[in-house]
Amino acid sequence: GNNGNTKGATCTANGSVTVTETIVVSGGVYDGGCKVFNPTSALGDGGQAEGQKPVFRVENGATLKNVIIGKNGADGIHFYNGGTIDNIRWTDVGEDALTVKSKGDVTIRNITGVNGYDKFMQINAETNLNVSNCVVDNMGKFLRQNGGTGFTINVNVTNCDISNMKEAVFRTDSPTSTARITNSRLRNAGQLCYGSWKSCTSSN
Numbered sequence: 001g002n003n004g005n006t007k008g009a010t011c012t013a014n015g016s017v018t019v020t021e022t023i024v025v026s027g028g029v030y031d032g033g034c035k036v037f038n039p040t041s042a043l044g045d046g047g048q049a050e051g052q053k054p055v056f057r058v059e060n061g062a063t064l065k066n067v068i069i070g071k072n073g074a075d076g077i078h079f080y081n082g083g084t085i086d087n088i089r090w091t092d093v094g095e096d097a098l099t100v101k102s103k104g105d106v107t108i109r110n111i112t113g114v115n116g117y118d119k120f121m122q123i124n125a126e127t128n129l130n131v132s133n134c135v136v137d138n139m140g141k142f143l144r145q146n147g148g149t150g151f152t153i154n155v156n157v158t159n160c161d162i163s164n165m166k167e168a169v170f171r172t173d174s175p176t177s178t179a180r181i182t183n184s185r186l187r188n189a190g191q192l193c194y195g196s197w198k199s200c201t202s203s204n
């Protein structure tokens with residue numbers, strides 16, 4: 001793999017913000033200034049209960065950047081109609097780290113996330129998902145297309161370090177979905193391709 005590249009989020013904490021309701025990023029660029037965003041229990045407790053609220057909602061092609069999500073990860077970041085996140089750290093992934101909630105293309109780069117019980121990425125709608133420069137450690141799985149769904153997702157991952165997945169890197173039940181990972185390092189990452197992918201491949 002391409003081990004020399006810088007991977008993951010780069011923020012050093014620059015103060016903190018208490019989050020009492022989901023921050024909606026509905027256009028342009030929201031720059032978190034490397035602050036630590038700490039959800040209150042109004043959003044959830046970061047455990048495995050479904051129905052928690054996200055810390056951020058990114059929609060309609062907007063960009064969220066330079067954010068550290070604090071010890072309560074709640075339901076992470078939700079995407080509606082596509083968007084981009086850049087330089088995001090999850091200090092302690094909650095129910096999951098991010099969810100594609102409605103159809104749209106999603107770009108994810110320069111991210112670090114650790115300590116999720118089950119999923120890191122949860123994909124609940126059609127998407128072309130491009131992930132680059134990531135460090136993800138200690139989860140059940142890196143990516144899960146919502147169980148029992150047959151829509152199509154196309155996932156491309158490059159320049160990532162993925163370690164200590166209890167089950168798998170990529171899991172789907174959809175025979176039309178594809179996943180590819182290149183120039184990355186996998187360590188104790190479970191099964192690469194779990195379920196019924198149309199294609200699921202790796203190189204380097």
Ligand code: ADA
Nearest residue numbers: 050051096099122124146147
């Ligand atoms: C589980 C659950 C789904 C959805 C998903 C999520 O897979 O079965 O209904 O809630 O989690 O988006 O976190």
Ligand code: CA
Nearest residue numbers: 050095096122
């Ligand atoms: Ca869930």
Ligand code: CA
Nearest residue numbers: 075095096122
């Ligand atoms: Ca969730």
Ligand code: CA
Nearest residue numbers: 092093115116
């Ligand atoms: Ca956690």
